[in-house]
Amino acid sequence: MKTLLLACLLLISAQVLAEPFKSADLVAGKALLERNCISCHASSFGADGAAIYTREYRKVHTAKGLAAQVRNCNTMLGLKWFEDEELNVTGYLNKTYYKFTE
Numbered sequence: 643m644k645t646l647l648l649a650c651l652l653l654i655s656a657q658v659l660a661e662p663f664k665s666a667d668l669v670a671g672k673a674l675l676e677r678n679c680i681s682c683h684a685s686s687f688g689a690d691g692a693a694i695y696t697r698e699y700r701k702v703h704t705a706k707g708l709a710a711q712v713r714n715c716n717t718m719l720g721l722k723w724f725e726d727e728e729l730n731v732t733g734y735l736n737k738t739y740y741k742f743t744e
């Protein structure tokens with residue numbers, strides 16, 4: 643019984659690690675990103691601007707860093723996103739481009 647419980651706990655924590663922004667609504671995040679963020683990235687990086695996330699010398703290197711960058715942009719641009727909106731965008735960026743697991 644104890645072993646089973648331990649196994650469950652390990653499984654749960656492994657899943658949390660594998661998906662740092664688990665509760666993000668990715669569809670909502672994609673829409674927010676497209677509406678507020680992409681045109682500017684696209685003007686300097688071409689196409690849909692996604693190269694900014696995958697370029698060799700990108701700035702963001704951790705899940706925490708990604709969350710911080712999204713928060714900075716939100717504040718700088720005066721978008722007044724709520725925390726869940728930041729989370730949705732962060733989750734979408736991570737799932738699609740960065741793929742941090744913790």
Ligand code: HEC
Pocket residue numbers: 675678679680682683686694695699700701702708711712715716719721731735
């Ligand atoms: C006015 C233009 C502009 C807008 C609008 C903008 N960005 Fe950016 N963003 C930039 C520039 C320029 C950089 C690169 C900064 C650098 O290289 O130092 C950047 C970098 C980033 C990065 C880091 C990329 C990396 O190197 O890993 C993320 C993530 C990001 N932006 C997210 C967002 C989000 C989310 C929004 C919408 C809330 C947004 N940006 C809106 C101009 C913009």
